[in-house]
Amino acid sequence: MKKKRSIKNINFEKIKLSMTPRITAETLLNILSVIAGSFIFAVGINVFMIAGNLGEGGVTGLSIIFLYAFDIPLAISTLILNGILLIIGFRFLSKRAMYYTIFAVILMSFFLGLTESWSIANDEIILNVLFGGLFIGLGNGLVIRIGATTAGSAIIGRIANKYLDMKIANAILLVDLFVILLSLTVLSVQQVLFTMVAMFTAVKVMDFVIEGLNPKKAITIVSSKPEALGTLINSEIGRGVTMVNGQGFYSREQFDILYVVINKSRLVRLKRLIKKYDENAFVVVNDVNSVLGNAFPQ
Template identity: 55%
Template structure:
């Protein structure tokens, strides 16, 4: 009986001490990416945006306004506001995103504190605008890529989506524009308009970082020569093709529908193949945000 109980204790200790090595390594890598992203983001804010007396969207935009108006530390106000918003809207994040966000919020504020004196005001304000937008987009893109968020208006946008049925992207843009508009109280109109351009640059860079260097396109093809097109896509472009069976509602004719996911730089080649072998084919091209797996279908 004693031996049996000892064996149970040993088994319990083994289970308690066991962990997924791959998961732990990936978590450490993600944490490192968040640290790098926070640092790049902080440089974009302090060195270029504040250095050029520009504004910004999101919670950091509010922090910048308070810094211009009262001289309050952006690191501190960014931390406090984000903590309050996260406490209110944490249930709108997945558990994984919430854990990473809890790590991201103080890390971002620490990096803002470290770089708060790294301000550079270039003679040409366009330099501040462009590089501020690029670095902010890179920083947020890295943070989002590993599944974290910067809290702030991201959570507010999700709350608006749930209760007001507003698209998250539009809600996020709406909140950012409100904050940028409030910035007119402490920033000249010219600088606010430059800030809007910087926000656009940041959005494009962020999308590039999240989607990767080689974004995908999904192509749906309705053709009278599906087998011929599928053969050329497979042999000439070296991509897998899925053939689905469909039926036209108006003609009631059975149709084969081709579906293929390709690299963006292969789209022109695919269009030429389709035009060469079936000019009457109906083609729809879709943007693809993410692709998981690597196999021929």
Template identity: 55%
Template sequence: MKVRKRLNKLNLEKIKIKQMPKFTMQTLINILTVVVGCFIFSIGINSFMIPGNLGEGGIIGVALILFYAFELPTAITMFLVNAVLLVLGFKYLTRFAMYYTILTIPLISIMLWLTESWIVPTDQILIQTVFGGFLVGVGIGLILRIGATTAGTTILAQMANKFFDVGVPFALLVFDLIIVMASLTVLTIEQVLLTVIALYIAMKTMDFIIEGMNPKKAVTIITERPETLGRMINSDIKRGVTIMNGRGFYTKKEKDILYVVINRNQLTKLKRLIKREDENAFVVVHDVNSVLGNYFI
């Protein structure tokens, strides 16, 4: 019995060791990315958004409203609200996202505190709007790129999806709009409209950071010359091609369909190649947000 108990104890210890996350070079890169993202985000808020009396979406928007109304430090407000939301909604995040979110919450507050006096001396509201939105977008984009979150309305959106069957993107949009509209209590209509512009810039910047500098395109090609086009895509564009079997609904004729994922700057070349070899080819181009695996390379 003693031997069996000891073996069971050893097995439990092995399971715990296996469950512990491994610290790898990628983990270090992810942590550094979060640190840089929090730093850039904080510069955008303290150097441009606050001097321009602009609002924001998410919990930082709530923090800015409280700052303008009662001069409460944004660093403290962000930490307290995000910590409460994390406790309430931690089960709606994956384990990976949870680890990095726990790191992100205090880091954002620390960076907001460290850069509190980093104000860019300008009275040009356009500069504050554009660069504020851009830096906020870069910061949040870097954080989201590695799979972390900034807690806040992300958790609220997950909870709305769970209890009210509302899509997460739609819920995020609604929460952000509510917060921006609430900014009217401390901001003018002009400042709120400029805030909307800054949010749009931030959103586009985030998309750019998350998708990468060269978003991919997926191309589906229905052609009478699949073998010829496939070889030319391999040799001229240096991309692998997948051949899928298809059948025309009306003609009932069997056809080979080509499917290829390329860089955006290769799309024009591919179109020229298809047009030269088969003018009657039917081509559909899809946006691709992410490509995984080594087959693309």
């Protein structure tokens, strides 16, 4: 017969502390990033895009069409549309991403309402295009960088990826292009073209914010001189190299594969090094969005 555990032995203080949610410094920084990103995004939309009679892609672009056509405030339409998409696609986001996304959607709608009357006197449409794209890209980048989304096209992209086997980026692009074409009902062809330039600027700025000033590259090298190349990369490039055993599918020949992650600035130097010591080496270069830790296997 099992001995019953005495209630006196239970430490209720520890249970209470373990059940209390902990807010870490990283969580606070993430929250600040969402707040800043949402505000900057709203400024880009109201102060530059709408002030220049321009459009946008995704849910915000659709809301701008409603604003121009029916005078429906952006803050209301974006909150409703993003809310519907969140209900439909909540299962496509992780629990953490869902919380941040809901927070970002509410903040964006709030700041869109707050900055609705903001404007800067400007007669040059190109300034609206460039700074609108800059602010939108910066705002979106700050939100997406922490693992959240801005709902809208991002959720549609995930749904298309699951059920239509489309790449998320391609699905988002199609949705944005559809909204831009739809904006021809309220905008001129020239305004739509300016909008596309602003969106291109926003994408480039967003990539810069997410990847950083010096994005990493992952290089896979299949060489007949793996030992020599690995030693040279380690000594001359200053990065650790991982050696993986591989086998040819047809020949069944065993060989070693080198794998290294380096800064983009060192890529040209590495290519020259490989070419100098093994012109027949097979090299594959991939983009790396994030690297955790400073140590690599050597």
